[in-house]
Amino acid sequence: MRKMQIMIVTFVLLFSLAPKKEASSHIFTDVPKNHPNYSAIMYLVEQGVLTPQKRFGLNDKVTREEVAIMVAKATGLDGTKTKTKFKDVPAGRFSSGYINSAAKAKIINGYPDGTFKPTQNVTRGHMAAFIANAFHLKEEKNITFKDVPKGSTSYHAVRKLAHANITSGYPDGTFKPNQTLTRSHIAAFIARAMDPSFRPVPPVPVTRGINFSMNLSQVKKIEASSPAVFMGQFHEGNLVALVYRVTKYGYNAELIYIFENNKLSAIAYDFLADDTYYHSSDEIETIYVILNDNAKNELGTPLYEGQEGYTEFISVWEKKGYHALLQVHDKEVYTSGELIFMPY
Incomplete structure (x- = not known):
């Protein structure tokens, strides 16, 4: 029994000596270290995709504008303010450069009425299209989610994310393409797209x-x-x-x-x-x-x-x-x- 206790103490020392990435206590105080997406969020801070600040907003719904900025930063696009083709994104808007660059790179699209709708919430289906376009995903996994039938707008994009192991959907065989996305989830998806080590493995x-x-x-x-x-x-x-x-x-x-x-x-x-x-x-x-x-x-x-x-x-x-x-x-x-x- 004493030998077993010594082994446990040895493991305590191993874990205490193992290098751990520590973020500043002033960055995203609402993201606990035991949150499943903590590492992904802090990785995006290190890569300049997220701006360090006190609050992150794990469960806040993410907007089209926020996703455009994050994806543009993740792929190294120019964010300098500029005139855009969207009538609701003027040159003076803080996101104009990122939205313009992402549109030119064919990562994002506007609406037939000439708007971009920057403050509209993003769905999981939209997210799949943004990421598939941004990271030039080509191959598709031979899989069909129950709620993403062939012919749906997100069908090919979702299959591309599945092939790259960026998403696996839900255990019930659905993808929930119309579900709005949280900031926590978009951070996880973008981190997976940027660095394969964040992708789930069997x-x-x-x-x-x-x-x-x-x-x-x-x-x-x-x-x-x-x-x-x-x-x-x-x-x-x-x-x-x-x-x-x-x-x-x-x-x-x-x-x-x-x-x-x-x-x-x-x-x-x-x-x-x-x-x-x-x-x-x-x-x-x-x-x-x-x-x-x-x-x-x-x-x-x-x-x-x-x-x-x-x-x-x-x-x-x-x-x-x-x-x-x-x-x-x-x-x-x-x-x-x-x-x-x-x-x-």
């Missing part, structure tokens, strides 16, 4: 059918139907650890799931949980060779494997969506052997 199974998109209750549910023996749930700050007894690579190991703010953040197998004595360097190497051979069978060829000093052996794997670390080493009072998985 969850990658890591071990035992578990993936890093799962929360505590989902992991508990999976392990409840497995042969694993539940040993306890432990808290340390904003981290929670679930501990199970399992068999792995021929060892009776402790399996530890670490959650940060209810999101799975690390998985560790402690192969020597019951060992409380020191091993010689030859014995440590033998343990490492056994574990490493088994890990290779499961994970493939390591990116790195080798010896660090006399009593520390390490292997590292980089897999799609996560990396793995096998380490067997002397802890002075006992030998430790762990296989740790963490997401990128």
Whole structure:
């Protein structure tokens, strides 16, 4: 039990030392750091797409003018005030340059009556067209959302966003093209269009059918139907650890799931949980060779494997969506052997 507590403390240190991007406390005070689009919003600030200010307005409905400005900035268009072809966007209007540039780039269109309607709210269907045009999306995914039939004005644009993995629609098979868009949502869509790392990716199974998109209750549910023996749930700050007894690579190991703010953040197998004595360097190497051979069978060829000093052996794997670390080493009072998985 003491060894398990030490491992949890180790994870606390790992998370505390990990670099985190901190935004000024005076920027968008209404956007909490645990908001799902926080990173996307702060990315757009860094890229100059959003102007830093005190309030963002997560749930405010976004207008055609706001989207035109954001998309124009995201694609590097000129925002200098100028005369436009739209009778409701005079040259003196703050958005005239961005709207004019976006119209010339065929990102946005006006209405038959010669207006642009800058303060009109944007729908998800309009957004799809703006982004598909702005980022020159060509290929379409062979998918049809129930509420975006062939022939509808947003049909091709929505399919283009789906192909680029900028959107996946809703779980019920709809896209909701007529739903008005919030500032939070448009920030997410533009960030995804600019940087693929913001695009949702299918969850990658890591071990035992578990993936890093799962929360505590989902992991508990999976392990409840497995042969694993539940040993306890432990808290340390904003981290929670679930501990199970399992068999792995021929060892009776402790399996530890670490959650940060209810999101799975690390998985560790402690192969020597019951060992409380020191091993010689030859014995440590033998343990490492056994574990490493088994890990290779499961994970493939390591990116790195080798010896660090006399009593520390390490292997590292980089897999799609996560990396793995096998380490067997002397802890002075006992030998430790762990296989740790963490997401990128």
